[in-house]
Amino acid sequence: MTIASITSSRPFRLVQPQGVLHCGSVSLEALARTFGTPLYVYSADQILDRLQLFQQAFTDRETLICYAVKANSALAILQFLARHGAGFDIVSGGELERVLTAAPEAASRVVFSGVGKTAAEIDQALGADILEFNVESETELELLADRARKLKRKARVALRVNPDVFAETHPYISTGLREHKFGIDIRRAFRLYKSMLGSRWLEPHGVSVHIGSQIRSADPFGAALERVNKLVRQLDRAGISLGSIDAGGGLGIDYHGGSFDAAAKVREYAQALQSALAGFEGRLLLEPGRFLVAQAGALVARVLYVKRNGSKTFVIADAAMNDLIRPALYQAHHEIVPVRPRSGKARAVDVVGPVCESGDFFARDRGLPPLRPGDLIALLDAGAYGMAQSSNYNTRPRPAEVLIHGRKTRLIRRRETMNDIFAPEILATET
Ligand SMILES: *Cc1c(COP(=O)(O)O)cnc(C)c1O
Numbered sequence: 001m002t003i004a005s006i007t008s009s010r011p012f013r014l015v016q017p018q019g020v021l022h023c024g025s026v027s028l029e030a031l032a033r034t035f036g037t038p039l040y041v042y043s044a045d046q047i048l049d050r051l052q053l054f055q056q057a058f059t060d061r062e063t064l065i066c067y068a069v070k071a072n073s074a075l076a077i078l079q080f081l082a083r084h085g086a087g088f089d090i091v092s093g094g095e096l097e098r099v100l101t102a103a104p105e106a107a108s109r110v111v112f113s114g115v116g117k118t119a120a121e122i123d124q125a126l127g128a129d130i131l132e133f134n135v136e137s138e139t140e141l142e143l144l145a146d147r148a149r150k151l152k153r154k155a156r157v158a159l160r161v162n163p164d165v166f167a168e169t170h171p172y173i174s175t176g177l178r179e180h181k182f183g184i185d186i187r188r189a190f191r192l193y194k195s196m197l198g199s200r201w202l203e204p205h206g207v208s209v210h211i212g213s214q215i216r217s218a219d220p221f222g223a224a225l226e227r228v229n230k231l232v233r234q235l236d237r238a239g240i241s242l243g244s245i246d247a248g249g250g251l252g253i254d255y256h257g258g259s260f261d262a263a264a265k266v267r268e269y270a271q272a273l274q275s276a277l278a279g280f281e282g283r284l285l286l287e288p289g290r291f292l293v294a295q296a297g298a299l300v301a302r303v304l305y306v307k308r309n310g311s312k313t314f315v316i317a318d319a320a321m322n323d324l325i326r327p328a329l330y331q332a333h334h335e336i337v338p339v340r341p342r343s344g345k346a347r348a349v350d351v352v353g354p355v356c357e358s359g360d361f362f363a364r365d366r367g368l369p370p371l372r373p374g375d376l377i378a379l380l381d382a383g384a385y386g387m388a389q390s391s392n393y394n395t396r397p398r399p400a401e402v403l404i405h406g407r408k409t410r411l412i413r414r415r416e417t418m419n420d421i422f423a424p425e426i427l428a429t430e431t
Helices: 028-035 044-057 075-083 093-102 104-109 119-128 138-151 186-196 219-237 262-276 326-330 418-422
Strands: 012-015 020-023 039-043 063-068 087-090 110-112 132-135 155-162 202-208 244-246 283-286 297-309 312-317 336-338 347-352 361-368 376-379 400-405 408-413
Touching: 020 028, 020 039, 028 039, 028 297, 028 376, 028 400, 039 044, 044 063, 044 075, 044 262, 044 400, 075 087, 075 093, 075 104, 075 400, 075 408, 087 093, 087 104, 093 104, 093 110, 093 119, 104 110, 110 119, 119 138, 132 138, 132 202, 132 244, 138 155, 138 186, 138 202, 155 186, 155 219, 186 202, 186 219, 202 219, 202 283, 219 244, 219 262, 326 361, 336 361
Parallel strands: 039 400, 063 087, 063 283, 087 110, 110 132, 132 155, 155 202, 202 244, 244 283, 312 347
Antiparallel strands: 012 020, 039 297, 297 312, 297 376, 336 376, 347 361, 400 408
């Protein structure tokens, strides 16, 4: 596959005559020179395009796009999304703090998901007067009622139901089957909504569902929402009218090269949801994460060594699994493009990092143009679950991050230092 066809649906392109990979109009070579490597580079323009695809896909329905913070929780990205009208789906008190720091005005557009909310996190969210709690168990509902009563704050509740729908994706990111830890069995939800009527502090506000991540077909989303809509009708007949349905996130992208029509994908997704929602007049919440940010981001790394072991060639980069764990964790594929491709025959190589684990690889037996020490490479589609899942394993400082908007480059996180890493640690004092 040619580099041009790989980059066709991404903000990263080879710009002639030098033939250097750019993010929009900014050269990745120049960025690496200024900020060093490994470096995360994100296109704000693409993030905005993707957000607007969702915002505009549902013409006859009020919608709120609650970006799933866990996909990429950079404060600057949250701030940027909030300014363009996004709400947020959070899964921890820490993520709530992020939203309140980046965009305090967006607190009223926050939904709180997650199977293990603590009392302290619930208090924090009640204090911030968030839009909705997506409650994942009966015991959580009891705790929420308890905290709301103590704080004298009404909690808007959506039960996160488990629709028992199979979604084809990696088993680690599939969540919509009864055997998974997520949500409340949809068959028990009706009774739980009725139980809320007795509470002064719980307001039945909506219902939510999230069946997994990186789901490529629209069908499972439609199937899940049909079940949800049926529950909403049933509740309606019982006098409990819910104002919103939260369809969760999970819409997948194409990590392999070639053309990917994001607009067509969102249209197909929207159609599946709309037909499943027939008869429901209320507001639709959506929680896309990956779809908004994955393809906007690349991890830029420098080749340190190229070495041969028997018949294999290893390209050793200065980025590693601690910076981007998806290949090691999910056997995920990321396209790799040299920032200034050399001419010459493509060769099958393994692209690996310096971490002391055989799982520390980005690609195996991948056909790539010739690479030499000092060359830059870009790992594409790294904007989601990249930096967010990074660590300091092997005492490696985390990369810097830059956000590109039009011609402007903004450093949104500086490279970590050893001081950052050592700060929480405590040495014995002299005895
Ligand atoms: C992870 C998650 C999302 C986002 O999933 P994507 O695949 O990134 O779109 C949305 N909602 C909930 C509850 C999640 O756990």
